[in-house]
Amino acid sequence: xxxxxxxxxxxxxxxxxxxxxxxxxxxxxxxxYNRMQAGxxxxxxxxxxxxxxxxxxxxxxxxxxxxxxxxIVFTNPISSHVLARAAHHRGxxxxxxxxxxxxxxxxxxxxxxxx
Numbered sequence: 001x002x003x004x005x006x007x008x009x010x011x012x013x014x015x016x017x018x019x020x021x022x023x024x025x026x027x028x029x030x031x032x033y034n035r036m037q038a039g040x041x042x043x044x045x046x047x048x049x050x051x052x053x054x055x056x057x058x059x060x061x062x063x064x065x066x067x068x069x070x071x072i073v074f075t076n077p078i079s080s081h082v083l084a085r086a087a088h089h090r091g092x093x094x095x096x097x098x099x100x101x102x103x104x105x106x107x108x109x110x111x112x113x114x115x
Contacts, residue, residue: 008057015050018042030095032087040080047072 025038048069055065088103102114 004059005057008053008055010053011049011056012053015046015048015053018046018049022046030097032092033084034095036080036084036087040076044072044076047076 019042022039022042025042026035029035029038051065051069051072055062085103094101100114
């Protein structure tokens, strides 16, 4: 029992580190699209690891936590994608150093090879 609590604690700490890195990425990235990517990827992984750590430390909660993880896996990337497309549709510009806007190329019907 104590081994599961130790592993759960370590997973929770690693998840918290990923959540911290997501917060730093949100502050440091140059535009809304990069911030959204940094926030979504790191918070998804951080939340999953943190919740699994709690689930291992308290095995009675593991079933409910797995449902939460499944919900996060499906909703976090989808909501980020929808928000990014809405920001692009609204005309929020890319960062100064951005090389290519694949969504604009697709809307204009240009061949781009962004996939």
